[in-house]
Structures are given as structure tokens and as C-alpha cells.
Amino acid sequence: MKRISLTQYLVEQQREHGHIPSQLRLLLEIVARACKSIAISVNKGALGEVLGTAGTQNVQGEVQKKLDVISNEVLIEANEWGGHLAAMASEEMDSIHVVPNRYPQGEYLLLFDPLDGSSNIDVNVSIGTIFSVLRKVGHTRGVAEEDFLQPGKQQAAAGYCVYGPQTVLVLTVGSGVAMFTLDRETGSWVLTQSEVTIPDDTKEFAINMSNMRHWAAPVRRYIDECLAGKEGVRGKDFNMRWVASMVADVHRILTRGGVFLYPWDQREPDKPGKLRLMYEANPMAFIVEQAGGAATNGRQRILDLVPEKLHERVSVVLGSKNEVQRVTDYHLAAD
Ligand code: P6P
Numbered sequence: 001m002k003r004i005s006l007t008q009y010l011v012e013q014q015r016e017h018g019h020i021p022s023q024l025r026l027l028l029e030i031v032a033r034a035c036k037s038i039a040i041s042v043n044k045g046a047l048g049e050v051l052g053t054a055g056t057q058n059v060q061g062e063v064q065k066k067l068d069v070i071s072n073e074v075l076i077e078a079n080e081w082g083g084h085l086a087a088m089a090s091e092e093m094d095s096i097h098v099v100p101n102r103y104p105q106g107e108y109l110l111l112f113d114p115l116d117g118s119s120n121i122d123v124n125v126s127i128g129t130i131f132s133v134l135r136k137v138g139h140t141r142g143v144a145e146e147d148f149l150q151p152g153k154q155q156a157a158a159g160y161c162v163y164g165p166q167t168v169l170v171l172t173v174g175s176g177v178a179m180f181t182l183d184r185e186t187g188s189w190v191l192t193q194s195e196v197t198i199p200d201d202t203k204e205f206a207i208n209m210s211n212m213r214h215w216a217a218p219v220r221r222y223i224d225e226c227l228a229g230k231e232g233v234r235g236k237d238f239n240m241r242w243v244a245s246m247v248a249d250v251h252r253i254l255t256r257g258g259v260f261l262y263p264w265d266q267r268e269p270d271k272p273g274k275l276r277l278m279y280e281a282n283p284m285a286f287i288v289e290q291a292g293g294a295a296t297n298g299r300q301r302i303l304d305l306v307p308e309k310l311h312e313r314v315s316v317v318l319g320s321k322n323e324v325q326r327v328t329d330y331h332l333a334a335d
Contacts, residue, residue: 003190003191004190004191005188005189005190005191006028006029006032006169006180006188006189006191007025007029008191009178009180009191009194010025010028010029010173011025013173013175016175017173017174017175020173021107023083023084023106023107023108024084024108024133024156024157024173026082026084027079027082027084027085027106027108027110027133027157028133028157028159028171028173030078030079030082030084031075031078031079031110031131031159032161032169032180032189033078034074034075034078034079034129035129035161035167035169036167036182036187036189037074037078038067038070038071038074038075038114038115038129038161038163039161039163039167039182041067041070041071041074042067042115042121042127042163043163045124049066050066050067050070051065051066051067051121051122052065052066052122053065053066054066054068054069056069058091058092058093059091059092059093059094059311060091060311064092065115065118065121065122067115067118067121067127068092068114068115068118069092071114071115071129072090072092072093072114072115074114075088075090075110075112075114075129075131076088076090076097079110080097080099080100080103081103082103082106083103083104083105083106084106084107084108085099085105085106085108085109085110086098086099086105086106086107086108086109086136086143086147087099087109087110087136087143087147087148088109088110088111088112089109089110089111089112089145089148089278089279089310090111090112090113090114090279091112091113091114091116091276091279091280091311092114095145095310096143096144096145096148096310098143105143106136107135107136108133108134108135108136108156109133109134109135109136109143109147109148110131110132110133111131111132111133111134111148111278111279111283112129112130112131112132112279113129113130113131113276113279113280114129115127115128115129116128116129116130116160116245116246116247116280117243117244117245117246117247117248119244120243120244120245125243125244125245125248126162126163126164126165126243126245126247126248126251127162127163127245127247127248128160128161128162128163128245128246128247128248128251129160129161129163129247130159130160130246130247130279130280130283130284131158131159131160131279131283132152132155132157132158132278132279132282132283132286133155133156133157133158134148134150134154134155134156135154135156137150145310148278148307148310149306149307149308149309149310150307151303151304151305151306151307152277152281152282152283152285152286152302152303152304152305153303153304155174155282155283155286155303156173156174157171157172157173157174158171158172158282158283158284158286158287159171159172159283159287160247160250160251160283160284160287161247162247162248162251164248164251166181166182167181167182167184168180168181168182168192168251169182169189170196170251170254170287172286172287172290172291174290175290176194176195176196176290176291177195177196177254177287177290177291178191178193178194178195178196179191179192179193179194179196179254180192196254196291197291197292198253198254198257198288198291198292198293198319198320198321199256199257199320200292200320200321200322201257201320201322201323202253202257202258202259202319202320202323203236203237203238203239204238204239204240204241204252204256204257204258204259205223205226205238205239205240205241205258205259205260205261205323206240206241206242206243206249206252206253206258206259206260206261206319207219207223207240207242207260207261207262207263208242208244208262209223209240209242211265211267214265214266214267215263215264215265215266216263216264216265216266216298216331216334217334218298218327218330218331218333218334219261219263219298219327219330221330222261222326222327222330223261226238226240241258246260246262246275246280246284250284250287250288250318253288253293253318253319253320254287254288254291257319257320258319258320259317259318259319259320259323259324259327260316260317260318260319261316261317261327262274262275262315262316263298263315263316263317264298264315271313272297272312272313272314272315273297273313273314273315273316274313275313275314275315275316276311276312276313276314277302277305277307277312277313277314278307278310278311278312280316281295281297281302281314281316282302282303284316284318285301285302285303285316285318286303288318288319289303292321293318293319293320293321293324294318294319294320294321294324294325295316295317295318295319295324296317296318296324296327296328297314297315297316297317298315298317298327298328298331299328299331299332299335302314302316302318
């Protein structure tokens with residue numbers, strides 16, 4: 001089969017759909033190259049002085065792993081000189097990183113979780129990089145945090161890279177979802193799946209069951225019905241998976257269907273959920289919707305949510321659309 005590279009895919013998307021300006025294509029190719037560098041560091045493991053903690057905390061108050069910091073620096077350094085970006089935002093940085101004056105500013109904003117699932121690093125379980133691309137609103141040189149506070153439906157592109165048995169880059173620019181596998185012998189991204197589609201129905205759910213006693217009633221009802229299996233109202237048995245790495249769980253859902261839930265729970269009642277809207281939920285929601293799935297916060301479409309803070313959190317229910325709809329129906333019935 002003819003191998004199609006990431007560059008050729010993007011050029012052909014531009015030719016067919018015309019909505020990948022050269023700055024966006026450059027941005028996506030640079031992010032893909034940065035993910036390759038991150039993959040090399042991740043794959044070194046204990047041989048590369050990259051495991052363990054960095055002895056610092058991030059804005060979320062989480063202890064940073066060495067690879068969190070390394071991955072963040074790789075993405076910043078790869079993207080600040082190219083002239084395609086005005087600024088960047090990261091889970092690992094308190095405030096935005098504006099492109100230094102010594103470089104030209106571009107039309108895009110890049111947001112990322114440089115290494116999601118980092119609690120899995122030291123136990124050699126798949127982790128990943130999640131990124132979201134927004135257009136810079138307005139054309140003055142200045143850029144501020146509020147320029148980032150756009151609903152997810154305004155994303156120009158989104159993607160993730162999963163560092164697992166294979167290193168796979170998953171990408172959407174708004175006309176479907178494509179997957180590229182890293183050929184380690186040549187160092188190139190090779191198109192291995194285009195037009196990724198999530199089945200409307202599933203028999204597999206992903207949730208951290210240890211939090212069950214903290215969930216709101218609609219989530220409890222949905223999971224209880226899944227657990228009741230074919231003897232219950234669902235009339236079918238369900239399987240459960242929880243990798244505790246959103247990238248790995250979402251990748252499985254893109255590959256074979258499923259529903260992923262990280263709902264509000266009463267442990268922190270003033271927080272809507274654990275996951276971050278801008279650089280976890282929004283990019284994953286864009287990808288899932290482009291693959292024919294659905295993504296809500298239990299009640300509303302995630303991509304419609306208007307953010308108020310850069311690091312705000314959100315509840316997430318995403319995947320096979322008929323399951324997501326059922327969870328939504330249970331929330332609305334309980335209101
Ligand atoms: P828990 C990883 O820390 C993360 O942000 C997501 O990747 C993952 O889905 C979730 O948190 C796991 O959370 O509470 O199960 O450890």
C-alpha cells in the first residue's frame with residue numbers, strides 16, 4: 001500500500017478542503033515533530049534520567065514528573081520561533097507563554113497538556129500529549145489570556161499523540177479524523193487510518209469505579225444499569241476499562257467504540273470535574289465529534305461551553321453517541 005506521510009495528507013486536505021492555511025500546516029507539522037522528540041524521551045525510561053518527579057508543582061498543585069517538564073519545554077521550544085503562533089498555554093504553566101518579540105507572531109494559539117496521564121509514566125503504561133489550536137482573535141500584536149477563552153467549537157485543529165506499544169498521532173482539522181503511526185526506522189509519520197469512525201453503540205464503559213460513592217444520581221443510575229448486564233434494563237452485558245490515561249482511553253474508544261466518563265463528584269463539590277476544559281476536554285471532544293461520537297459535560301455539548309478561566313475544569317462524558325445521549329437524558333430527567 002502506498003505510504004502517505006503527514007505532510008502529503010495535510011497538502012491533500014488543503015487541496016480538497018482548502019481550509020488548512022500554510023501557517024496551520026506548519027504548526028501541525030512542528031507539533032508532530034515535537035511529539036516525536038517527546039516519544040524518544042518517554043521511550044528511554046529508566047535509561048534516560050527522565051523518570052521520577054521534578055520536585056516542583058504545577059498550577060493545578062500536582063507534583064510534576066520530570067517528563068512533564070521535559071515535554072512542556074520541547075513543545076515551547078519547537079513552536080516559538082516558527083512565526084505561526086501568537087502564544088501558547090499549557091497545563092504545566094500558570095499563565096500563557098507569549099511568543100518572544102525576537103520572533104514574528106502568527107495567527108494561532110496553541111494549548112496543550114504536554115504529557116497526560118503522567119501517573120502512568122513510572123509504571124510503563126501508555127501516556128500522551130493532547131493539543132488544541134485556536135485562531136487568534138483580532139490582529140494587534142498583543143495577546144492576553146482572554147484571547148484563549150473561546151468555546152471549543154472554534155478550534156481550528158486538535159489532536160493527541162499516544163505513546164504506547166505504537167506511537168500514534170491522531171489529528172482533526174475539521175474534516176474527519178486521521179491516525180498516523182510513527183515509523184521509527186525512518187522517523188516519519190505514516191497515515192495508517194483515515195475517516196476514523198466511532199460506533200453509535202457500545203458494550204464498554206470507562207470510569208474510575210473507586211469514586212462510585214461520590215457520584216451524582218444520574219451517573220450512578222447509568223453505571224448501575226451497565227453493571228446489571230443482560231438481566232437488567234440494558235439487556236446486554238458490559239465490559240469495563242480504565243487506563244487512568246485519558247489519551248489511552250479515548251484512543252481505545254476511537255478504535256473500537258465505548259463511553260468514557262469523568263463526572264462531577266461530591267469530594268470537591270465546587271469543582272465541575274477533574275479534567276481541564278481547554279486542553280483536555282475540548283480537543284478530545286472535537287476529535288470524538290469529528291469521528292461521529294458525542295461529548296458533553298453530562299448536560300451540554302462540551303464544544304459549546306464558553307470558558308471563563310484558562311485552567312477551568314469540566315465533567316466529561318464522551319464516546320459512542322447513543323450512550324452519551326443516555327447519560328444526558330438521565331441528567332436532564334433528574335434536574
Ligand atoms: P484518576 C490523568 O491524570 C488524568 O488527567 C486523565 O488522563 C485520566 O483520565 C484521569 O486523570 C485519571 O484520573 O482519578 O482515575 O487517577
